[in-house]
Amino acid sequence: MRKKIGVFVCHCGINIAGTVDVKKVAQELSEFPGVSYTVDYVYMCSDPGQNLIIQKIKEEKLDGVVVACCSPNLHETTFRRAAQSAGLNPYECEIANIREQCSWVHKDKDKATEKAIKITKGIVEKLRWNEPLQPIKVPVTKRALIIGGGIAGIQTALDLANSDIEVVLVEKNPSIGGHMIQLSETFPTLDCSQCILTPKMVEVSKHPKIKLYTYSEVQEVTGYVGNFQAKILKKPRYVDPDKCTLCDECTQVCPVVVPNEFDLGLTGRKAIYIPFPQAIPATYTLDIEACPGVLPIACGKCWDVCEPKAIDFDMKPEIVEEKVGAIVVATGYDLYDKKNMAEYGYGKYPDVLDGLQFERLLSASGPTRGKILRPSDHKEPKEIVFIQCVGSRDPELHNKYCSKICCMYTAKHAKLYKHHVHDGQAYVFYIDIRAGGKGYEEFVNRTMEEEGVLYLRGKVSKVFEENGKLVVWGVDTLAGQDIEIRADMVVLAMAIRPSSGAEKLAKILKAAQDTDGFFAEAHPKLRPVESLTAGVFLAGVAQAPKDIPDTVAQAGGAAIKVVSILSQPELLHSPLVAQVNEHLCTGCSMCVDVCPFSALSIVEGKAKVNEVLCEGCGTCAATCLRSAIEVKNLTHLQVHDMLTASLGGLK
Amino acid sequence: MVEVEKIREEARRLLQEGQVRGVIGYVRGPQGVWAVPAMIRNPEDVDRLVWNPTCVHNLVLFVVEEKKEQARQKEPDKRPLAVVVKGCDSRAINVLLQEKFIEREEVILLGVSCENSGVVDKKKLLNLVPSQKIEEIVYGNNGHIVAVIDGERRVFPPEEVLADRCLECQANFPVVYDHFFGEKIKKEAINTSPGVDKIEKMRLEERRRFWEEELSRCLRCYACRSVCPMCYCTECVVDPISFAVEPTTTAEEKAKKIKWIEKSPLLSENFVYHLVRAIHLAGRCVDCGECERVCPEDIPIRLLNKKLEREAWRLFNYVAGMDSQAPSLFSTFKETDPEDFIR
Ligand SMILES: Cc1cc2nc3c(=O)[nH]c(=O)nc-3n(C[C@H](O)[C@H](O)[C@H](O)COP(=O)(O)OP(=O)(O)OC[C@H]3O[C@@H](n4cnc5c(N)ncnc54)[C@H](O)[C@@H]3O)c2cc1C
Ligand code: SF4
Ligand code: SF4
Numbered sequence: 001m002r003k004k005i006g007v008f009v010c011h012c013g014i015n016i017a018g019t020v021d022v023k024k025v026a027q028e029l030s031e032f033p034g035v036s037y038t039v040d041y042v043y044m045c046s047d048p049g050q051n052l053i054i055q056k057i058k059e060e061k062l063d064g065v066v067v068a069c070c071s072p073n074l075h076e077t078t079f080r081r082a083a084q085s086a087g088l089n090p091y092e093c094e095i096a097n098i099r100e101q102c103s104w105v106h107k108d109k110d111k112a113t114e115k116a117i118k119i120t121k122g123i124v125e126k127l128r129w130n131e132p133l134q135p136i137k138v139p140v141t142k143r144a145l146i147i148g149g150g151i152a153g154i155q156t157a158l159d160l161a162n163s164d165i166e167v168v169l170v171e172k173n174p175s176i177g178g179h180m181i182q183l184s185e186t187f188p189t190l191d192c193s194q195c196i197l198t199p200k201m202v203e204v205s206k207h208p209k210i211k212l213y214t215y216s217e218v219q220e221v222t223g224y225v226g227n228f229q230a231k232i233l234k235k236p237r238y239v240d241p242d243k244c245t246l247c248d249e250c251t252q253v254c255p256v257v258v259p260n261e262f263d264l265g266l267t268g269r270k271a272i273y274i275p276f277p278q279a280i281p282a283t284y285t286l287d288i289e290a291c292p293g294v295l296p297i298a299c300g301k302c303w304d305v306c307e308p309k310a311i312d313f314d315m316k317p318e319i320v321e322e323k324v325g326a327i328v329v330a331t332g333y334d335l336y337d338k339k340n341m342a343e344y345g346y347g348k349y350p351d352v353l354d355g356l357q358f359e360r361l362l363s364a365s366g367p368t369r370g371k372i373l374r375p376s377d378h379k380e381p382k383e384i385v386f387i388q389c390v391g392s393r394d395p396e397l398h399n400k401y402c403s404k405i406c407c408m409y410t411a412k413h414a415k416l417y418k419h420h421v422h423d424g425q426a427y428v429f430y431i432d433i434r435a436g437g438k439g440y441e442e443f444v445n446r447t448m449e450e451e452g453v454l455y456l457r458g459k460v461s462k463v464f465e466e467n468g469k470l471v472v473w474g475v476d477t478l479a480g481q482d483i484e485i486r487a488d489m490v491v492l493a494m495a496i497r498p499s500s501g502a503e504k505l506a507k508i509l510k511a512a513q514d515t516d517g518f519f520a521e522a523h524p525k526l527r528p529v530e531s532l533t534a535g536v537f538l539a540g541v542a543q544a545p546k547d548i549p550d551t552v553a554q555a556g557g558a559a560i561k562v563v564s565i566l567s568q569p570e571l572l573h574s575p576l577v578a579q580v581n582e583h584l585c586t587g588c589s590m591c592v593d594v595c596p597f598s599a600l601s602i603v604e605g606k607a608k609v610n611e612v613l614c615e616g617c618g619t620c621a622a623t624c625l626r627s628a629i630e631v632k633n634l635t636h637l638q639v640h641d642m643l644t645a646s647l648g649g650l651k
Numbered sequence: 652m653v654e655v656e657k658i659r660e661e662a663r664r665l666l667q668e669g670q671v672r673g674v675i676g677y678v679r680g681p682q683g684v685w686a687v688p689a690m691i692r693n694p695e696d697v698d699r700l701v702w703n704p705t706c707v708h709n710l711v712l713f714v715v716e717e718k719k720e721q722a723r724q725k726e727p728d729k730r731p732l733a734v735v736v737k738g739c740d741s742r743a744i745n746v747l748l749q750e751k752f753i754e755r756e757e758v759i760l761l762g763v764s765c766e767n768s769g770v771v772d773k774k775k776l777l778n779l780v781p782s783q784k785i786e787e788i789v790y791g792n793n794g795h796i797v798a799v800i801d802g803e804r805r806v807f808p809p810e811e812v813l814a815d816r817c818l819e820c821q822a823n824f825p826v827v828y829d830h831f832f833g834e835k836i837k838k839e840a841i842n843t844s845p846g847v848d849k850i851e852k853m854r855l856e857e858r859r860r861f862w863e864e865e866l867s868r869c870l871r872c873y874a875c876r877s878v879c880p881m882c883y884c885t886e887c888v889v890d891p892i893s894f895a896v897e898p899t900t901t902a903e904e905k906a907k908k909i910k911w912i913e914k915s916p917l918l919s920e921n922f923v924y925h926l927v928r929a930i931h932l933a934g935r936c937v938d939c940g941e942c943e944r945v946c947p948e949d950i951p952i953r954l955l956n957k958k959l960e961r962e963a964w965r966l967f968n969y970v971a972g973m974d975s976q977a978p979s980l981f982s983t984f985k986e987t988d989p990e991d992f993i994r
Binding site for chain 2: 129583584586587588589590591592593594602605623625626627635636637640
């Protein structure tokens with residue numbers, strides 16, 4: 001028996017009705033086979049509009065409803081709920097998108113109307129074969145995995161743990177803290193970065209709900225929202241943190257010196273080291289790459305002097321498994337590789353620094369105890385040049401995007417320089433100043449006006465060394481003249497890049513990256529902390545360059561998104577999943593290979609769908625040569641009939 | 652040179668030892684010189700096996716047929732089948748392995764090299780000599796084909812009598828086998844498809860007319876599909892007739908069968924049939940040329956296959972049937988795949 005279908009055509013004010021003759025759509029559809037009721041209304045999504053649908057489903061005993069309106073992304077849920085409240089299965093309600101796909105993109109009213117009719121007829125044909133479906137119920141593991149222990153990961157972890165959710169925090173470095181712990185003072189208020197971050201780090205380490213894995217990496221993630229299994233590789237530290245008393249004897253005797261990552265190579269560290277005094281966990285790490293050998297015969301000096309016998313050369317990499325219900329990616333950033341900036345002498349001249357190195361010079365705990373001194377000769381630089389947008393906003397050669405934070409931290413750097421070197425002169429080369437944020441514009445203005453920092457609008461073409469000076473060639477586009485500055489130090493605001501392991505992690509999580517390599521959010525406006533993979537959320541610079549206030553805000557957002565999943569007794573998964581026609585399936589496994597969600601396997605020679613993993617994307621259906629697999633309520637037959645109807649034919 | 656006696660020896664041994672349930676090979680056919688496929692089950696029959704330039708068929712088709720037959724049997728003989736495979740045929744085996752239609756243990760491959768030559772195109776040869784008089788067709792030197800006519804040997808250069816696909820072939824010996832007969836002589840094809848070159852040079856309108864002319868002759872006898880070892884599906888998407896209707900098929904299920912194309916051989920429907928067939932063979936067709944050989948209307952079906960073969964190579968560096976372990980073309984996606992067709 002044919003379904004009795006009702007068609008509800010929305011005007012959306014003049015959004016649709018301005019370009020589409022909605023009355024005509026309703027009229028034409030009323031003559032279409034299977035349609036037993038049609039009406040048009042000014043705002044279907046309004047309360048009276050929804051009530052009209054509910055009332056007509058009951059009165060006209062409708063078996064299905066087509067709402068011709070805006071994109072299903074917007075009101076599909078609204079109308080499915082309305083249909084459900086009238087006693088229909090929600091999957092008997094379908095949306096015909098005649099706004100985004102029709103009225104908004106056309107001008108000719110006749111043609112747009114004709115197209116709207118075809119679209120709606122197509123959906124009626126689809127609905128004809130729709131099956132009533134029930135959501136798939138999935139249990140939830142009430143724990144979260146956070147990857148990355150910078151401020152983003154720390155804040156998310158604390159927000160979740162304080163909401164009584166168990167957290168597994170994985171950090172690849174020996175200590176949490178991320179880049180923020182390396183910073184000196186932070187704009188716009190110039191509070192000491194370490195002073196505001198370390199209390200949070202301590203809280204993480206002491207929180208009963210947080211399990212911390214440092215010097216660890218996520219290797220594999222299987223499962224799905226609500227039920228992920230993560231394999232975490234714990235790299236051996238060769239030091240037992242429980243026994244270590246932080247006496248520092250080991251570093252005194254270690255003969256090997258390598259560049260210190262924490263100071264970005266401005267200082268050295270030993271092969272056995274603690275990254276910085278407030279490191280969490282507070283313990284030493286033996287860098288096996290630098291150590292001449294774990295065999296005591298090779299060296300073993302540290303082992304000899306370690307009184308509590310905390311050093312254990314036999315430690316092995318360990319893989320632990322954790323079950324979690326949601327994942328937050330907070331892997332932050334790296335600076336753009338200096339190799340790309342040869343024209344500025346970065347990496348070649350010791351007094352050409354990047355922003356983070358300059359932060360270390362400014363830091364009271366840094367290599368110079370907060371004094372600004374040239375790495376080459378430890379003299380105070382009297383002329384300093386800051387160059388903004390190095391590798392940013394340069395679609396031809398480098399990154400096309402704006403790294404967002406550099407305008408602000410350069411202003412901060414110039415200001416702090418002047419605080420240290422009162423008689424020094426600072427120059428800033430910039431393209432334009434982007435200081436959107438509370439108190440930001442004022443901050444930059446003060447740097448210019450109160451500190452006398454010279455802002456030069458223009459680009460620098462070259463930096464080279466001559467007689468102990470760094471010669472900076474640039475242009476001042478406002479004055480329209482070439483400029484040469486003989487500086488003592490040059491600081492480059494290098495572009496922010498996704499952290500080095502981002503691509504690998506994206507593959508592990510099956511989470512998408514945007515064209516620049518940052519983790520892609522599900523919707524730029526409405527879902528900025530969700531990734532495109534269900535149950536995987538984003539916080540901090542991993543998603544896009546941003547400063548600490550924005551990072552902390554996004555971390556809180558990610559936490560609440562996790563809570564909204566983990567607080568449910570069970571999750572409901574869309575029943576619009578793939579199904580296999582075993583009679584047609586030859587078990588070729590092409591679908592298994594293409595499924596982006598690993599939802600398929602071959603069982604006894606036939607494809608089998610894991611309905612919880614399946615996202616209903618239909619890639620399998622498009623691949624199968626035998627039409628042996630298709631997505632429920634979007635079957636080949638439905639596609640065929642939709643096509644026939646949209647091409648103007650009737651079966 | 653392939654010594655047919657060696658093939659027979661191996662076939663005999665396999666059958667005598669009971670290692671295989673049959674040997675699929677070529678025997679002299681009822682029309683004299685032209686070989687036909689045969690399933691040899693008795694060791695006494697192995698002397699019938701031949702190997703010569705008339706062994707055109709892709710015997711892998713019969714492996715597929717046997718596999719389907721076995722699925723219908725209650726207690727099928729699980730022993731493997733031995734099958735004689737040329738270069739192209741062996742690549743068909745690889746595709747079946749890739750698609751898990753067969754397991755490697757199910758076949759024992761008697762690989763024969765086409766050496767410097769290939770198989771003859773019957774039509775080409777018959778244009779040069781009337782058929783009744785040919786007594787034997789054998790391989791000569793340097794890829795030449797020798798026809799014995801009235802007791803006299805006539806030597807033909809390969810360009811004159813070999814099948815087009817052999818002239819265009821770049822992999823003229825098996826890539827997978829258990830026993831190998833002959834020599835691996837790599838030969839360079841002069842052009843992998845002059846036919847495609849020609850069509851690519853045509854203007855769109857000209858091309859359309861060309862295909863309209865060719866495809867309007869299609870009878871939709873489906874000979875091309877029946878002979879193709881890759882067309883092994885239970886139910887073909889383009890075929891509105893042979894829907895496998897089981898006793899349990901309900902009326903609703905029957906109503907849900909889609910008619911993508913009409914049964915009648917109208918030009919529009921013929922187009923759809925041939926395009927779907929070709930697309931479904933992209934990255935799978937090994938160019939054994941059987942479709943074109945069996946077409947009663949001489950439609951240049953291989954041109955479509957060759958065009959897709961070229962595209963698969965150009966876009967994805969993919970050659971069908973070279974590696975049984977590699978994922979199939981359809982099911983691979985690399986981030987580096989070209990996307991310039993998206994505009
Ligand atoms: C020179 C400079 C000065 C700045 N000054 C200021 C300022 O004054 N005020 C301000 O608001 N902002 C400032 N910022 C910006 C600030 O650094 C960032 O907003 C902030 O650090 C972002 O935090 P995050 O946690 O997202 O990333 P990060 O700090 O980069 O932390 C990411 C963490 O994840 C870890 N990680 C990465 N990949 C993995 C993986 N695969 N597995 C496990 N762990 C991983 C990393 O080791 C790191 O610990 C400055 C930035 C720079 C470059
Ligand atoms: S692609 Fe089609 S035939 Fe192959 S295993 Fe999947 S469903 Fe079966
Ligand atoms: S629709 Fe198919 S390809 Fe997509 S997730 Fe489901 S099983 Fe995988």
